[in-house]
Amino acid sequence: MSESDEKTEYLDFIREAVAEDLRIGRFKEVHTRFPPEPNGWLHIGHAKALFIDFGVAQDFGGKCNLRMDDTNPEKEDMEYVEALQKDIKWLGFDWEDRLFFASDYYETLYELACKLIRKGLAYVDDLDEEQIKEYRGTNVPDKNNITYTPPGRDSPWRDRAIEENLDLFERMRAGEFPDGAKTLRAKIDMAHPNLLMRDPVMYRIRREPHYRTGDRWCIYPMYDFAHPLSDATEGVTHSLCSLEYEIHRPLYDWFVRNAEVFPSRQIEFARLNLSHTVLSKRWLLRLVREKRVSGWDDPRMPTIAGMRRRGYSAAGIRDFLGRIGIAKTDSMVDIQLLEHCIREDLNAHARRYMAVLNPVKLVIENWPEDQVEWLDAVNNPEDPAAGMRKVPFSGTLYIDRDDFREVPPPKYYRLYPGNQVRLRYGYIVTCTGYEKDPESGEVALIKCSYDPATRGGDAPDNRKVKGTIHWVSAEHAVPFTGRLYDHLFEAERPMEVPEGKTFLDNLSAHSLTVEQDAKAEPAVADIAAGTTVQFERMGYFCKDPDSTVQRAVFNRTVTLKDTWAKLEKRLQDQA
RNA sequence: UGGGACGUAGGCAAGCGGUAAGCCUCCGGAUUUUGGUUCCGGCAUGCGCAGGUUCGAAUCCUGCCGUCCCAGCCA
Numbered sequence: 001m002s003e004s005d006e007k008t009e010y011l012d013f014i015r016e017a018v019a020e021d022l023r024i025g026r027f028k029e030v031h032t033r034f035p036p037e038p039n040g041w042l043h044i045g046h047a048k049a050l051f052i053d054f055g056v057a058q059d060f061g062g063k064c065n066l067r068m069d070d071t072n073p074e075k076e077d078m079e080y081v082e083a084l085q086k087d088i089k090w091l092g093f094d095w096e097d098r099l100f101f102a103s104d105y106y107e108t109l110y111e112l113a114c115k116l117i118r119k120g121l122a123y124v125d126d127l128d129e130e131q132i133k134e135y136r137g138t139n140v141p142d143k144n145n146i147t148y149t150p151p152g153r154d155s156p157w158r159d160r161a162i163e164e165n166l167d168l169f170e171r172m173r174a175g176e177f178p179d180g181a182k183t184l185r186a187k188i189d190m191a192h193p194n195l196l197m198r199d200p201v202m203y204r205i206r207r208e209p210h211y212r213t214g215d216r217w218c219i220y221p222m223y224d225f226a227h228p229l230s231d232a233t234e235g236v237t238h239s240l241c242s243l244e245y246e247i248h249r250p251l252y253d254w255f256v257r258n259a260e261v262f263p264s265r266q267i268e269f270a271r272l273n274l275s276h277t278v279l280s281k282r283w284l285l286r287l288v289r290e291k292r293v294s295g296w297d298d299p300r301m302p303t304i305a306g307m308r309r310r311g312y313s314a315a316g317i318r319d320f321l322g323r324i325g326i327a328k329t330d331s332m333v334d335i336q337l338l339e340h341c342i343r344e345d346l347n348a349h350a351r352r353y354m355a356v357l358n359p360v361k362l363v364i365e366n367w368p369e370d371q372v373e374w375l376d377a378v379n380n381p382e383d384p385a386a387g388m389r390k391v392p393f394s395g396t397l398y399i400d401r402d403d404f405r406e407v408p409p410p411k412y413y414r415l416y417p418g419n420q421v422r423l424r425y426g427y428i429v430t431c432t433g434y435e436k437d438p439e440s441g442e443v444a445l446i447k448c449s450y451d452p453a454t455r456g457g458d459a460p461d462n463r464k465v466k467g468t469i470h471w472v473s474a475e476h477a478v479p480f481t482g483r484l485y486d487h488l489f490e491a492e493r494p495m496e497v498p499e500g501k502t503f504l505d506n507l508s509a510h511s512l513t514v515e516q517d518a519k520a521e522p523a524v525a526d527i528a529a530g531t532t533v534q535f536e537r538m539g540y541f542c543k544d545p546d547s548t549v550q551r552a553v554f555n556r557t558v559t560l561k562d563t564w565a566k567l568e569k570r571l572q573d574q575a
Numbered sequence: 576u577g578g579g580a581c582g583u584a585g586g587c588a589a590g591c592g593g594u595a596a597g598c599c600u601c602c603g604g605a606u607u608u609u610g611g612u613u614c615c616g617g618c619a620u621g622c623g624c625a626g627g628u629u630c631g632a633a634u635c636c637u638g639c640c641g642u643c644c645c646a647g648c649c650a
Contacts, residue, residue, distance in 0.1 A: 010589065036650095039650085071650080072649060075650090128648090129648060133646085136646075138577095138645095149576060149577040149578080149646070182648095192578090194578050195578075195645065196578095196645070197578095201647085203648085205648080206648080222650090224650095244643095244645075245650095246579060246580060247644070268580090275586080323587080323597095323598060325587060325588050326588095328580070328581060329581055329582070330581065330582095331587060331588090332586075334600070336599060336600060337598080337599045337600085340598090340599060341599090343611090343612095354609095381609085381612075411610090422608055423608095424608060426608095456608085458608080459608095465608085467610085468608045468610095470609075534609085536609050537609045538609090560610095
């Protein structure tokens with residue numbers, strides 16, 4: 001940025017705060033972290049956090065760590081650690097050699113807990129779960145049966161001697177007490193208006209093997225204690241997290257201050273909500289467990305793995321993340337913005353091919369018998385460097401059923417009896433008739449005549465041909481399965497359901513349509529799994545790993561914008 | 576109820592006392608061998624509401640209303 005720039009570049013509120021911290025010398029550098037718990041797959045909501053954590057560090061010349069926030073042995077697994085890394089890497093974020101685990105800090109954390117005990121700021125409590133809740137003074141109904149929050153009461157064990165606490169805590173670690181028998185609590189203020197400050201639990205006893213530390217520990221630190229101190233041991237300057245942790249900040253600061261560690265600053269932003277889907281591990285897990293989708297990487301899932309399989313590009317996702325902004329307002333982003341970003345990226349980079357999803361045969365009656373012509377086709381009109389390819393043309397083709405009508409609706413300018421249309425890169429043809437299957441009543445065959453002077457699609461006489469449709473030569477066609485995906489939920493906000501219903505009732509009935517009989521031009525056979533291409537006029541498609549040598553499977557990533565479909569619907573609604 | 580936050584267009588989101596950026600959606604129109612792309616144009620006399628301060632308020636003050644979050648030995 002030159003100094004002559006009148007307008008300073010816009011900084012979101014986090015970058016503004018970070019810049020200020022640097023300016024006043026609160027920190028000398030910027031160091032952030034992305035702290036997932038390895039108990040689920042990464043979704044687009046996490047990607048927003050990733051984008052902020054890594055983005056802020058990068059913008060200020062700092063670093064961002066990847067830290068597995070694994071302090072709960074009941075839910076975490078190495079499988080997730082690996083999946084998480086794969087997805088983060090794929091999205092384009094690089095933590096270099098800084099992959100850390102909160103579980104590596106258990107010893108440090110234990111020492112810090114002892115330090116707090118020695119300072120008289122933590123104690124071993126014998127109260128059980130129910131009692132702790134009761135003493136905390138929450139959810140108490142008053143005489144009018146309205147719940148209110150009276151001040152809590154001190155635990156009878158709150159004033160144990162320091163030596164006794166130290167001894168008990170050591171014995172907790174040594175495994176002398178059964179699960180849940182004792183906890184270590186911070187001694188703060190049982191009358192604090194913020195319930196989190198009413199002597200929060202720091203350690204619980206859980207005899208559960210941890211995926212990394214095995215059975216070395218039977219006590220595990222709680223998030224509120226472990227997180228600020230993990231940040232501190234990594235020298236994290238800015239601990240960025242979502243809004244629901246705002247209320248935890250006083251606690252975060254309390255631990256930092258009293259444990260006398262590096263003073264990381266927590267800043268909260270609004271998490272992402274996306275229309276027509278759900279973004280919570282709990283609900284996504286339920287979709288998987290109840291087999292409403294094929295797995296965490298089902299192309300309909302808002303997981304990164306799902307989007308990758310669907311054909312979304314990392315660049316498109318990153319573009320989206322950059323456009324939604326960062327603020328503290330609870331908001332819900334229209335999924336159409338995501339789709340727009342994906343289309344924009346794919347439009348520039350995806351190769352074009354011709355493929356027919358729902359084929360109907362078209363015969364050119366005046367085509368020389370058995371003749372095949374290999375015509376030139378552009379690979380990507382947005383990118384001349386992508387070059388050209390040859391496409392075989394013959395007298396028997398497939399076209400999409402939707403490109404022919406027995407009686408055309410208003411404004412329809414594709415094929416219908418008497419009308420002419422251009423076969424892309426091929427010839428201009430005129431529909432001379434059609435045949436129907438007597439059983440089904442479906443159109444079985446479309447007859448056309450072609451104009452030999454229009455090879456390649458040009459009209460030498462400059463006649464106006466409004467429609468251009470795609471096609472596939474029948475004898476050269478490569479069969480494939482098309483999986484057409486749509487929004488998982490029809491409702492914009494799937495979680496908003498009437499009494500007695502659940503979000504599962506909002507699941508869309510047509511989030512997946514399978515086309516078993518699709519046909520593509522021969523070049524499609526060479527596409528590698530995982531590659532996203534455009535099937536002209538139909539949309540972007542990604543070759544699925546389920547593909548076999550005999551049969552390719554393509555997932556529809558996203559449709560092209562379809563002005564005609566919109567127009568037709570409007571005309572139908574009017575009628 | 577107590578505590579913590581947030582309200583600018585259909586959806587996001589700038590704005591930081593000088594007269595409402597931008598993006599998506601939507602609606603027009605031009606170009607087009609993808610009804611795609613691209614390009615032009617339209618879309619808040621108004622910033623949750625009501626008062627107040629000021630020459631001037633989305634920005635400052637007061638009061639109200641609405642929405643979200645917390646009340647796990649989850650993170």
